[in-house]
Each structure stands twice: as C-alpha cells, then as structure tokens.
Amino acid sequence: MALEQLPASEFDSAELDDSLMRAAGSPPDGMVQLLSPDGVRTGHERYGRYAEDIDGETLRSFYRDMFLIRRFDTEATALQRQGELVMWVPLTGQEGAQIGSGRALAAQDYVFPTYREHGVALTRGLELSHLLRRFRGISHGGWDPREANFHLYTLVLAAQVPHAVGYAMGMARDQKLDPSQPAGATVAYFGDGASSEGDVHESMVFAASYDAPVVFFCQNNHWAISVPTEVQSRIPLANRAQGYGFPGIRVDGNDVLAVHAVTRWALEHARAGKGPVLIEAFTYRMSAHTTADDPTKYRVSADEEAWIGRDPLSRLEKHLRASGAADEAFFASLAAEGDDLAAKLRADVQAMEPPAFEESFAGVYAEPHALINEERAFHRSYEAGFADTEDITEDNAKEAGA
Ligand SMILES: Cc1ncc(C[n+]2csc(CCOP(=O)(O)OP(=O)(O)O)c2C)c(N)n1
Ligand SMILES: [Mg+2]
Numbered sequence: 001m002a003l004e005q006l007p008a009s010e011f012d013s014a015e016l017d018d019s020l021m022r023a024a025g026s027p028p029d030g031m032v033q034l035l036s037p038d039g040v041r042t043g044h045e046r047y048g049r050y051a052e053d054i055d056g057e058t059l060r061s062f063y064r065d066m067f068l069i070r071r072f073d074t075e076a077t078a079l080q081r082q083g084e085l086v087m088w089v090p091l092t093g094q095e096g097a098q099i100g101s102g103r104a105l106a107a108q109d110y111v112f113p114t115y116r117e118h119g120v121a122l123t124r125g126l127e128l129s130h131l132l133r134r135f136r137g138i139s140h141g142g143w144d145p146r147e148a149n150f151h152l153y154t155l156v157l158a159a160q161v162p163h164a165v166g167y168a169m170g171m172a173r174d175q176k177l178d179p180s181q182p183a184g185a186t187v188a189y190f191g192d193g194a195s196s197e198g199d200v201h202e203s204m205v206f207a208a209s210y211d212a213p214v215v216f217f218c219q220n221n222h223w224a225i226s227v228p229t230e231v232q233s234r235i236p237l238a239n240r241a242q243g244y245g246f247p248g249i250r251v252d253g254n255d256v257l258a259v260h261a262v263t264r265w266a267l268e269h270a271r272a273g274k275g276p277v278l279i280e281a282f283t284y285r286m287s288a289h290t291t292a293d294d295p296t297k298y299r300v301s302a303d304e305e306a307w308i309g310r311d312p313l314s315r316l317e318k319h320l321r322a323s324g325a326a327d328e329a330f331f332a333s334l335a336a337e338g339d340d341l342a343a344k345l346r347a348d349v350q351a352m353e354p355p356a357f358e359e360s361f362a363g364v365y366a367e368p369h370a371l372i373n374e375e376r377a378f379h380r381s382y383e384a385g386f387a388d389t390e391d392i393t394e395d396n397a398k399e400a401g402a
Contacts, residue, residue, distance in 0.1 A: 031282055032251040034258040037310050039318025041257070047249075050261035056325030062103065062256050063316050063326070064334060066095035069119045070313065071338035072128055073287075075345050076135070080291045084349055085135040091118050093254070093286030096312030097219050099123060100259025101187065101281070104267055108184035110149040110171070112164035116219075117153075117189050124148040128341075129348035138354050141363070157190075158197035161216070164188035165203045165276075168214040172273070185213040185270035187263075193224020195240075196232050204244040204276070213270035215263065216241075216278040219253060221285035226298040238280035246276045253281030254312040284310070357383070 034051050035041055054062075073091050080088040091098065098119025105111065111120055121131055126148050133142035134153065141152040154160040168186040175183050190200060195218055207214050218237055222229050233240070241248025247269070251262045259281055266277035284307040288295050295304075320326035361376045 030250065032249060032258045032262055033255050034261060035255045035315055035319055037254075037315050039315050039320075039322055041319060041323075044258070044261070047258070047261040047265055050264045051257050054257060054260065056320070056323065059257070059316065059320060060326050060330065062099055062260070063313070063320060064337075065099045065103070065119070065122055066256065066313050066316070067334050068338055068341055069095055069099065069122050071342055072122075072345060073118060075342035076132060077287075077291060079132070079346065079349055080135070084346075085132060085291075086137045088135055088291045089116050089289075090285075090287035090291075091116050093284045093307065093311070094219055094221055094281075095119050096256040096316075097253035097259055097281035097283045100256040101217055101263040101279070104260050104263035105187065106182070106184065106267070106271075108149070108182050109267065110151070110164075110167055110184065110186045112151045112160040112167070112186060112188045113153055114157075114160070114189050114191060114194070115153045115155050116191075120189065121148075121150055124150040126150055129345055129352075132345070132349055133352065136349060136352055138352055140360060144363075157194040158199035158203075161188045161190055161194075161197075161200050161203040162206070165207045165212050165214050168207070168212040168270075169210055172211075172213055183213070183271040183273070185215060185267050187215045187217050187267075189217050189219065191224060192218060192220040192222065192229045192232050192237060193227060195237055204241075204246075204278070207276040208244045208246050211273060211275040213273065214276045215266045215270055216276060217263070218278065218280045219283055220280050221253075221283050223285050223289065223295075223299070225289045225293060226295075228299075236280065238278060241278035244276075244278075246278065248278040248280065250280045250282055253283030254310045254315065256312055256316055283312075286311075 032044055032047055033042065034044055034048065070092060076085065076088045077090055079085050094116070098117060099122070102111075102120040102123025105123065111117070111124065113120060118128070118131055122128065126143060130143040131153075133139040143150070143152070145151045151160060151163070164186040165188070171184045171186065175181050188203070194200060200216075203214075204216065206212070207216075220229055220237055224232065229237075236250055238248035238250035247266075249262050249266070251258050253259060259279075262279055266279055269275070269277055286304065286307060317326075317331070320330075357380070358376075361372050361379075364372055
C-alpha cells in the first residue's frame with residue numbers, strides 16, 4: 001500500500017459515530033460524584049451515606065496518600081530517565097481512583113492488580129521500593145503477595161481477573177467452613193483496554209453464576225496505549241454489568257470521596273454474599289502509558305489540559321482549604337514528607353542487590369516440583385559455563401595493552 005493511502009491515524013475519532021463517543025468517552029449523566037471539580041462537597045441519594053462519616057481528618061489522610069503516591073511516581077519516572085530502572089508505568093491522574101478504592105478495603109480482602117496500581121499498594125502498606133524491584137530487573141515479582149493481600153503485578157492483560165474470581169470463590173468457601181473468620185472479598189483491577197479481553201467476560205459470567213465475592217474495578221483512563229476507549233465499547237463500560245446480571249456503577253474516578261463510597265458499598269455487597277459488582281472509575285491517564293511511550297503521537301494537548309482541570313489532588317486541596325480542614329502548614333509538611341520519601345526511595349533503589357540464584361525459582365509452586373528442579377539445574381550449569389569469562393576478558397585487556 002502506498003504511503004499516501006494509509007490513514008492518518010489508525011483510529012480516526014472523527015469517523016466514529018457521535019453517540020458512540022458520548023457513550024464511552026465523555027462523562028454521562030448519572031456518574032456518581034460527591035466532590036465537584038471546584039471542591040464542593042455534594043450528596044448522593046444512594047451512595048452518599050457511605051461517605052457521611054468521612055471527616056476532615058480522614059480527608060486529609062486521603063490527600064496525603066494521593067500526594068505521596070504522586071511524589072513516588074515522579075521519582076520513579078526520574079529514576080527511569082536516569083537509567084536506574086528499565087521502564088516505569090506512571091499513575092498520574094489516577095490517584096483518586098486508586099486511593100479511594102484502596103482505602104475502602106478491609107485487612108482480609110485480597111487485591112489482584114494490573115501493573116499501574118501503585119496507589120492501591122500504598123493503601124495496603126506495601127513497602128513502596130519493592131514495587132520497583134521488577135522495574136529494576138532484579139526480581140520476577142518483588143514482594144510476597146500474602147503479606148499485604150496484594151498480588152504480584154500482572155503484565156498479561158486481564159490474566160489476573162479469573163484469578164480474582166477463583167480466589168473469591170475460595171474465600172467464600174473457607175468462610176463457610178469457619179464462620180468465625182470475617183467475610184472477605186477480592187478486587188480485580190483492570191483497564192478499559194483489558195475490558196475487551198475474553199478473560200474479563202469469562203470471569204464475569206463465572207462470578208455471576210457463583211455469586212463470587214469479587215469487585216471488578218475498571219479504571220477507564222481513556223486509553224489503552226494509543227487506542228481510545230471509544231474503540232473498546234459502544235456503551236459505558238459500567239453498563240456491561242447488566243448483561244451479566246449484577247450491578248454496575250460509573251463513578252467519577254477523579255473524585256476520591258465518591259470512589260471511596262461506591263467501593264465501600266460494593267465490598268459490603270460482595271462480602272454479604274450478594275454477588276459481584278462492576279465499578280467503572282471514569283478517569284484519565286495524565287502521563288504516558290509507560291516511559292517507553294510518547295502520547296503526543298496520538299492525542300492532542302487540549303484533551304490533556306481539560307483533564308488537568310479535573311485533577312483529583314487539586315479538587316480535594318480546594319475542598320480542604322475552603323472548608324478549613326487543612327492549612328498551609330499541612331501542605332508544607334506534606335511536601336517535606338514527600339521529598340524524604342523520594343530520597344529514601346532513590347537510596348533504596350541504588351542499594352538493591354541482584355537476587356540470589358535460588359530466589360528466581362522459589363515461590364513458583366507451593367511444594368518442590370520436578371520441572372522447576374530441572375530448570376534450576378539447567379540454569380546452574382548454564383551459568384557455570386561463564387565461570388572463566390572474567391579471566392578471559394582480563395587477558396584480552398592485557399593483550400590489548402589496556
Ligand atoms: C494479553 C496482552 N495483550 C497485549 C498486551 C500489550 N499491552 C500492554 S498494556 C496495553 C494497554 C492496556 O490498556 P488498559 O487495559 O486500558 O490499561 P492502562 O494501561 O490504560 O492502565 C497493551 C495492549 C499485553 N500486555 N497483554
Ligand atoms: Mg486504559
């Protein structure tokens with residue numbers, strides 16, 4: 001095909017039907033919101049009561065979490081640019097969706113994240129530098145998922161969603177066997193792009209059939225790398241839940257309070273054995289897909305600027321200042337805390353040691369496994385083949401007169 005015959009862009013939005021654009025891409029009526037972009041707190045007939053007890057102190061702590069994870073994200077991006085990380089996946093813009101939902105979790109709940117859920121990791125108390133181990137290329141995982149009920153990052157789109165359903169079914173059965181244990185639920189995080197994967201649909205059918213205690217939490221950040229949401233769905237993603245027979249809620253993902261309220265409701269619903277819920281958090285990926293991506297190639301800056309006006313941090317800051325819940329000293333001390341966190345993160349990353357040989361093979365199966373034994377033996381002999389490489393390099397250098 002001659003170059004001039006190629007379309008200017010793979011997905012020309014102008015060619016898409018107007019109603020389709022409205023359905024999937026722009027904020028519709030009926031989206032749950034409890035904090036307007038100007039920082040004004042409002043109510044909601046159904047979900048408002050799930051935020052009634054959120055006072056100034058809790059709102060300050062929501063802000064603190066969002067601020068610190070954004071600072072963490074900025075530092076991780078800088079570390080990648082300086083060659084300390086192989087790649088980084090920024091979360092900027094999605095702090096409200098992640099902190100709001102993460103802070104609704106109970107200790108016994110279990111999270112299945114994608115690769116971008118740094119904010120949720122913070123709410124689970126995960127040591128943040130551990131998130132960077134994989135991106136430094138020194139670990140296949142980086143943490144023990146059982147310690148904070150936070151599964152390893154999953155790079156294969158939607159692969160974690162069936163896991164979340166199966167785990168939820170197991171939790172429900174365990175709880176039946178031992179009713180003294182608190183009922184728990186799982187949360188399956190995935191993106192608007194991943195929502196097109198068969199794994200998500202199979203999971204939803206299965207979860208509905210067995211009333212699994214799972215919350216499907218879709219962050220619609222408008223992009224799957226360079227593909228806009230409009231291409232993934234002709235209807236709002238939350239409406240898909242109806243087809244599976246369980247509730248679907250579209251929430252303003254940049255409103256931490258609204259996200260918190262609907263997630264609390266959904267988790268209660270799931271833990272009570274009433275079955276799954278789909279939450280679509282309507283948000284925006286304000287940064288690149290990863291540090292290997294250049295969004296200027298496929299989206300216009302006017303869109304990015306419009307979303308800056310809906311920033312989850314500045315809307316809560318406006319509310320905290322206007323309501324008198326936080327003063328200048330609060331923001332100043334938080335900025336200092338963020339800088340300390342960034343400095344510690346940098347030091348931790350630079351001090352990271354490569355993993356011990358055995359570690360790469362541990363944790364794949366719960367018990368010893370013949371295949372793993374074979375692979376470990378192969379790699380040991382493979383690495384042994386390089387044993388004299390250093391000497392050879394030194395000899396070559398001597399010969400070359402270095
Ligand atoms: C099964 C599979 N197909 C393709 C990819 C390549 N890929 C990585 S991220 C991505 C886009 C995902 O978009 P979305 O689900 O909206 O999540 P986001 O990155 O926006 O958080 C694609 C296509 C992959 N990792 N796994
Ligand atoms: Mg996306």
